[in-house]
Amino acid sequence: MKTNLTIFLILIVAFNIQAQNDSGNFRLHVFVSYDDRLSSRNIGTEKWVSIAAEGDNINYKVGFNIEYEFKTNTMIISGINYSNKNFTSQFWFKDDILLAFRGPYIIELNFIEIPVKFRHYFLQKKFKLFGEIGLNNQIQLTANKIRYYDKLRSLDNNTFSIGGIAGCGVEYNFNPKIAIQLFSNYNKGISNYYKNSNYKIDYLSIGAGIMIAI
Numbered sequence: 001m002k003t004n005l006t007i008f009l010i011l012i013v014a015f016n017i018q019a020q021n022d023s024g025n026f027r028l029h030v031f032v033s034y035d036d037r038l039s040s041r042n043i044g045t046e047k048w049v050s051i052a053a054e055g056d057n058i059n060y061k062v063g064f065n066i067e068y069e070f071k072t073n074t075m076i077i078s079g080i081n082y083s084n085k086n087f088t089s090q091f092w093f094k095d096d097i098l099l100a101f102r103g104p105y106i107i108e109l110n111f112i113e114i115p116v117k118f119r120h121y122f123l124q125k126k127f128k129l130f131g132e133i134g135l136n137n138q139i140q141l142t143a144n145k146i147r148y149y150d151k152l153r154s155l156d157n158n159t160f161s162i163g164g165i166a167g168c169g170v171e172y173n174f175n176p177k178i179a180i181q182l183f184s185n186y187n188k189g190i191s192n193y194y195k196n197s198n199y200k201i202d203y204l205s206i207g208a209g210i211m212i213a214i
Contacts, residue, residue: 025068025070026214027067027211027214033062034058034206036205039085039199043199059084061081062081063079064080075121076117077119077132078114080112087109088107108142111139111140115135115137116134118132129168135190136162136163136165138162157194158192158193163188163191163200168185170182177212178210181211183206184206188200
């Protein structure tokens with residue numbers, strides 16, 4: 001976690017230094033997306049087993065990114081996003097003698113996400129196509145606990161996880177300063193979210209945003 005945050009801070013400092021000479025190379029991206037959770041519906045650890053219910057809660061992401069053109073048509077992007085990945089689940093707890101059923105519970109997976117990714121634009125007219133790839137750092141905001149025999153039990157999750165990002169989109173430029181984007185990207189979990197479990201944060205985002213030259 002410290003390594004990824006250090007990389008992010010170095011990028012921000014580099015952006016600020018470079019901006020003094022290349023202020024026209026920066027754009028602010030403000031966006032919102034609908035996210036479809038693609039993680040496994042079965043979660044298990046040494047202490048408990050969880051089976052997700054049929055329907056997920058409404059998941060979304062909102063935030064802003066800064067895009068810097070360090071090479072013609074090729075960008076480096078980072079920012080701060082809020083991500084909601086809640087779902088409803090039923091639990092079977094491992095007891096000394098039997099498996100005790102509890103639920104359903106709403107499992108709150110809320111994160112601050114710090115992406116670091118590269119994007120390349122194709123076509124240089126009002127319409128542009130782009131592809132991107134990178135890493136997504138996820139910092140937990142919610143400590144998940146559920147009630148078991150009148151006691152709150154932790155779900156033993158890690159506070160930090162990382163995923164890989166791959167995506168594409170289209171951009172329409174109203175003028176040199178303002179553009180809109182439609183995009184889709186896939187976040188594939190690399191590190192495990194829960195301790196003693198191989199559960200990872202996987203989801204598909206479909207969203208829209210506004211690009212503003214700064």
